[in-house]
Amino acid sequence: MTYAGPVDDLAPVTRTGGVPLVPAGFTWPQCAECSGPMQFLAQLPVNTPGAQGAEAAAGAERVLSVFMCQNDPGLCDEWDPVAGGNRALLFPRAGLTPAPVPAGDETLLAETCGIDCTARDAAPYHEARGKWSEACGRPLRDVLGQLGGTPSWLQHDETPACPSCARPMSFVAQLEEGRDHRTAMNFGGGGCGYAFACAPCEEGSFLWQC
Numbered sequence: 001m002t003y004a005g006p007v008d009d010l011a012p013v014t015r016t017g018g019v020p021l022v023p024a025g026f027t028w029p030q031c032a033e034c035s036g037p038m039q040f041l042a043q044l045p046v047n048t049p050g051a052q053g054a055e056a057a058a059g060a061e062r063v064l065s066v067f068m069c070q071n072d073p074g075l076c077d078e079w080d081p082v083a084g085g086n087r088a089l090l091f092p093r094a095g096l097t098p099a100p101v102p103a104g105d106e107t108l109l110a111e112t113c114g115i116d117c118t119a120r121d122a123a124p125y126h127e128a129r130g131k132w133s134e135a136c137g138r139p140l141r142d143v144l145g146q147l148g149g150t151p152s153w154l155q156h157d158e159t160p161a162c163p164s165c166a167r168p169m170s171f172v173a174q175l176e177e178g179r180d181h182r183t184a185m186n187f188g189g190g191g192c193g194y195a196f197a198c199a200p201c202e203e204g205s206f207l208w209q210c
Contacts (some may be wrong), residue, residue, distance in 0.1 A: 002132070003142040003179055007114035010098050014117060016042045016144065016178065016185065017109035020065045021096035022089075028102050031069035032084025033076040035129055037102040039109065041185050044147070044173045046090060046197050063096065064172055064197055064204050065089045067156035070106040081160045081196075081207040088204030090197050111183035117147050125174060145175040151194050153209065160167035162198035162204040169196035169205055 001014070007017035020040045029038045045060030068086040069076040078085030101107055120128040129143045146152075151159070153170050155172050175193035178184030189195050191210025197203065 001115045001117055001143070001145045001147050001173070002138075003144055004114035004116040006012075007112055009112050011112070011114065012096070014043065014045055014115040014147070015177070016111075016113045016115070017183075018043070018098045018112035019101060019108065020067075021063070021091075022065070022099040023091050023096060026099055027106075028099060029087040029089070031071060031076050031078075034069065036069065036071035037104050038068040038087060039106050039107065040099075040173060041066040041068055041193070042173075042195075044195060045093075046199060047148075056154050060114050061093055062197070062199065063091050063093050064195055065091065066175075066193070066195055066204075066206050067206075068185070068193075068206070070186060071104075079188065079191075079208045079210075081158070081205045082163075085145055086206045088195055088197070088206040090199070090202050090204040107186045109183060109185065111176075111178075111180065113144065115144055125149065130197075139179075141176075141179040143176065143194070144178070145173055147173050152184070152192070154192055155209045158194070158207055158209070160196055160207065162201050162203050162205075164201035165198065165204055167198065169198045169203070171195075172197050172204075 076085040077083035188210030
């Protein structure tokens with residue numbers, strides 16, 4: 001996933017930031033610790049296992065919307081997949097509309113970044129990231145993460161279990177904090193976020209490591 005320039009806050013595309021597109025009846029997630037509204041981070045396609053790159057984004061039937069508390073960073077266990085400091089919500093792609101945004105300074109990122117999805121070989125993520133940067137003559141910070149493939153853990157494997165069926169969840173995406181520290185997501189400073197889904201159970205999960 002690479003930086004494709006700024007996009008509209010309501011664009012129905014793979015992106016970080018902006019306003020989430022949601023189904024009818026959506027309620028903005030609140031942090032279980034501080035009870036404040038979470039910050040919307042990213043809108044990601046969820047597809048058939050094995051699809052990667054542009055194929056994955058184009059063929060997706062679902063969207064995973066990722067939220068994380070930033071009301072009091074570091075005090076709400078927002079890195080943990082089950083503590084209630086973040087949420088990953090799986091929606092059908094059809095029929096989504098912009099969510100009403102609650103009041104607060106930390107509900108939206110300061111920049112909305114479009115994402116291009118380019119299929120790469122099966123090299124480990126950080127190796128593929130470096131090869132893309134070298135081949136395209138663009139900085140590493142323009143790589144915003146990976147869609148599909150295998151997570152490149154900064155610590156140990158923390159693949160979450162589905163809260164409904166208890167099976168290991170499928171890896172959806174790995175997110176870098178962002179290309180500009182002034183508008184980036186907060187994964188502890190140089191960390192990565194990891195998004196997962198269980199499509200049959202319509203469950204999502206998120207965590208980060210640094």
